[in-house]
Structures are given as structure tokens and as C-alpha cells.
Amino acid sequence: MSGYAVSVRDLTVRYGRTTAVDRVSFDLEADGIYGLLGRNGSGKTSTLSVLASLRRATAGTVLVDGADPFENEALMAGIALIRESGDVLANAKISVNFDYFRRVRPAWDPDFAEELVDVFGLNRKKPISTFSRGQKSAFGAVIGLASRAPLTMFDEVYLGMDAPSRYRFYDLLLADYAEHPRTIILSSHLISEIERLFSGVVVIDEGRLLLSEDVDEFRTRGATFTGPVAAVDAVTAGLRVVASRSLGPTKEVTVYGDLDETTLAGARSADIAIGGVSVQDLFVHLTEKESR
């Protein structure tokens, strides 16, 4: 089974007077790994909830694999949203949960699920509710991975895990995705560890879409210049500086915005090293500016 494409048009979600998502539009190709980036309260979870048809859109349309997922049972079976809050049978043991997911997830892989339980060292004898925060997150990851849903969404699941578990999760996700391609959305605000996994990023802030693009395109929205202080200052004068660090006679300046060839050529001839900028740095810069 391969992944579902996603198309969101003018999506609006309101809770009473609060507008959580405000006319957001974006498209995700099938079989990509996407980062849905936004600060806390930016509308990430509301957007994902509509995609998972846990919530109905106030206005706008959402298409998954070309159809509206709302109350579409066949489609919903192929859409998995894993939230940190659980979405599992908390008072039951792992085996009971697995029986349940085997019934609701057509592509469920029971052997893979058992293997994942061993990898994360989860206790098979106790109900999920007795697990620590990290273990609950890991169990969410197990469910998300073993479901192999054509649209799999992890909503900040890995934030509860400790570093070794997080890296285990990234590695398992990548290896399994390579074998069984599907559309994956990872939503978070902490992304430096995973930004190279993304094929595309969607950035939302205060319910509005800031941008949605290919990750290579996104990364060229900025650059880092490293070299002698005076030369770097000369080249970056007049540019939008995001961050700046000095180390003795050397300075590293991160800038945002399209760079023309003159600037780049000037930097090269002044022996300034031009580097890429991290998705995390760009994201922090974009959402800081927009909220002020």
C-alpha cells in the first residue's frame, strides 16, 4: 500500500469565538515525510484533527486520497493520528491494545509491533495507564509505526521520550518508511533532530499558513556567512540578520531572505564560507517575527 496525498483548502476551525485555524491551504504529495511546524497553540493539532476526521472543519475542504475523510470509514482506517495524549486503550495491557488495532488497521503488522515493544523495552504485563510519560510516548510510536497507515501523523509524540528513545524512533521510522513508503506528517516545534528527514515543511503561526514548500527550497531562504569579522559585516550589511556569533577574529552570521548573485559572489571573493541554514533556525525566526 502506498501513501495518501493530502489537499487542504481554506481550512478554518473555530472553537466558539476562538479561531484556531484560519483559511489554511496546502498540498502534500503521497509518500513524502512532512514537518508541520508551529509554536504551541498555532493550530497544528486542530489541523491534524480535521485530517484524522476527529473534528469537523468549520469551513473549507480537506481531501485525503481525493476524498473527504469525515465519517468516511474506509478512508479513516488508513489515517492514523498519534497524539501524545494517547489514543490507546489506557486501562488495558499491550496485547489487548494490539488486538484492537489489528482489527481497525488493515495494514497492521503484528510481528513488527511485538518487535517494537522489545526495542522500546515496554512492559507487556501492565496496563498502559501505569506507564511513565516516556513509555506512553514510545507506545504511541509503536502503534503509529505498526499501523502502517497510508497517512500517518505523529503529533509531538516524540517530545515525551528521552534522547535515546527519540533517536531509536527516528531510525525505526526511516527504516520502515524506506520499506513501506507512506505519507508521514511529524508535527512539532522542536525539529533540529529531524529536519533532514523532511521532504517538505508546512509552517503555521497563530492559525495562519506562513509557508508550505519543498525543504531544499525552504533552506535556501537563508544562509550563514562565516569569515573574518570585517568582511562578514561588510557582506551582511543591509541583510536581515537572524543570528550572529563571534569567535575571536571569526564571525558567523545567519541571514534570512533571498540572496542575489552579487552578494554571494562578493562573499566568495572575500573568502567567506557560505553555508546552509537549519530549518529550526529559520522556523524560529519566522514565527518570532510574525507574532510581534
Add this chain to the structure above:
Amino acid sequence: MFDGREPIYIQIADQIRGDILAGNLAEGEQVMSTTQYATTFRINPATAAKAFAQLVDEGVLYKQRGVGMFVAEGAPARLRSDRRETFLAERLEPVLAEARVLGIGSADLIRWIERAGDDPEQTTTEDTTTEGEQR
């Protein structure tokens, strides 16, 4: 790793070319699969696949169905000659153009090149001077 500004797949392809040139990957040697590469460096498998596809297109790597990908015969020599051409066209050519503007003749240039190449002691002395100036 992969800190450059170019798309990551181009940086991956460059790195593999570099490994072949440096002899870390020998002719006929099997390279990592895209999956292994993606999981080792924690990058998107599609990105790794794009880099490998480019190298296959260039004849640097070849695919053996069901077995994997290997460094093509003659790849190191071909890469070296490509790099030499790039070096001459993109690095040396601007230097020569600048020399022309400054009125430095071929004889002068050749004398400089020979001095730098044949007399390592001279180079060492110059290096020390540069460092001294920086301090």
C-alpha cells in the same frame, strides 16, 4: 555533515564522489544502499535515492538488480579528469583573467608557480609570516 546551502542530494553526491577520489571507495566496491545511507545519516530516503540516481546517470555508480550499487570501473579516473577540467575552468581561469588585468605576464606567473611548487622551504617561510601577521 551536509551543512552547505545546496540541496542535500547534491551534497550527498559530492561526498560520494569525494570518497571515490580519495580512495575510500574502490572501483567495483559495493556502496551503501539508499536505505542504509538514509538511516545512517538520518536523512530522507528519497533524498538519498535522488543522489544515488544522479551518480548512476553519470556512470559513477552502477546498479546490479537485487544485489545493490557498486562503484563503476574507471570511475576514479573519470572523476579526476572531470575535476581537473573544473579546476582549470573555474579556479585557474579567473586567476589568469585577473593576472591579465594586473599586467602580470605568463613568464612571471610560471616563475611563481615553479617557486611555490619546487621550493617547499619558501612556502613554509611564507606560511609563518602570514600567521605572524594575523596575531
